[in-house]
Amino acid sequence: MSRSDEENEGQRVWKALSEAGLVEIRLEDFTDRLGEVKRLVSMRLRDLLNFATGTQECESAARSLATLKGLEVRLQATAPRQSKSSKNG
Amino acid sequence: MIPTAKQLRTEADWPPEGGEMLGFKSSAGFETGILKEVRWGLVWRDFILEDGRVIPEHRISGSPHPQVWRRVDEVTAAEQEACEERLLNMANSGMDPRKRDQLFWAELNQYLAYTYLKFKKAGEQQGNQRTAS
Numbered sequence: 001m002s003r004s005d006e007e008n009e010g011q012r013v014w015k016a017l018s019e020a021g022l023v024e025i026r027l028e029d030f031t032d033r034l035g036e037v038k039r040l041v042s043m044r045l046r047d048l049l050n051f052a053t054g055t056q057e058c059e060s061a062a063r064s065l066a067t068l069k070g071l072e073v074r075l076q077a078t079a080p081r082q083s084k085s086s087k088n089g
Numbered sequence: 090m091i092p093t094a095k096q097l098r099t100e101a102d103w104p105p106e107g108g109e110m111l112g113f114k115s116s117a118g119f120e121t122g123i124l125k126e127v128r129w130g131l132v133w134r135d136f137i138l139e140d141g142r143v144i145p146e147h148r149i150s151g152s153p154h155p156q157v158w159r160r161v162d163e164v165t166a167a168e169q170e171a172c173e174e175r176l177l178n179m180a181n182s183g184m185d186p187r188k189r190d191q192l193f194w195a196e197l198n199q200y201l202a203y204t205y206l207k208f209k210k211a212g213e214q215q216g217n218q219r220t221a222s
Contacts, residue, residue, distance in 0.1 A: 007155050009158070009160070010155040010156060010157070010158050011155055013132075013158050013206065014155070014156070014158075016205075016206065016209070017132075017202050017205070017206070020205055022198070022201055022202045022205055023147070023202070024145065024148075024198065025197075025198055025201065027187040027188075027189060027194075028187075030186055030187060030197070033201055034197075034201060037201050037204050037205050040204075040205060040208050040209060040212075041204060041208050043212070044208040044211060044212050047212065047215065051215075053215075054211075056166075057211060060166065060169070060207075061208060063169075063170065063173065064169075064173070064204050064208070067173040067176060067177060067200075068204070070177050070180065071176060071177070071180050071197070074180035074181070075180075075186065078183075078185050078187075
């Protein structure tokens with residue numbers, strides 16, 4: 001990969017994460033961001049199971065989902081107040 | 090605050106070494122701290138300060154742009170699993186990730202970013218393959 005390609009890839013990653021509000025998560029948004037990532041992984045896992053492809057990725061997605069669910073439960077238990085639905089940029 | 094000559098770095102002398110004083114952006118404005126070590130996370134580099142704060146590279150004053158990122162396929166399954174275990178251990182021990190610039194906050198930020206990039210990219214690739222076939 002050339003330096004220019006690497007820079008473009010870096011900018012693409014930065015843009016994707018910024019748009020998803022994941023470069024730096026605001027403290028009050030952790031529960032919302034976690035829920036959004038969990039939904040993405042759930043959709044991907046469903047796809048993998050429906051099309052019976054990618055056993056390794058399927059295991060990885062299932063593990064990630066379990067981790068996110070575990071973290072979500074803990075976060076909700078320690079939430080100082082109800083989370084907002086606004087995104088950070 | 091105007092950066093000093095010391096803070097205007099080039100890629101050649103980046104990242105700085107342990108023991109150096111760093112400036113970084115924070116919610117309070119601009120702060121400084123002594124660097125203990127630089128550690129790669131799942132997506133970007135974190136700068137760990139002597140006082141325990143963990144600052145992502147993009148907030149460090151003088152960090153080169155564009156920033157260097159890890160590709161999601163560079164992260165091994167073992168590394169991902171180790172990170173997941175650490176996160177669950179921190180959560181189960183009662184730590185709160187809503188403490189800005191602390192280890193749990195930093196690790197969870199990176200884990201969510203990594204997981205998002207990994208599965209979004211994989212989903213898009215599969216979608217493109219289906220469209221093409």
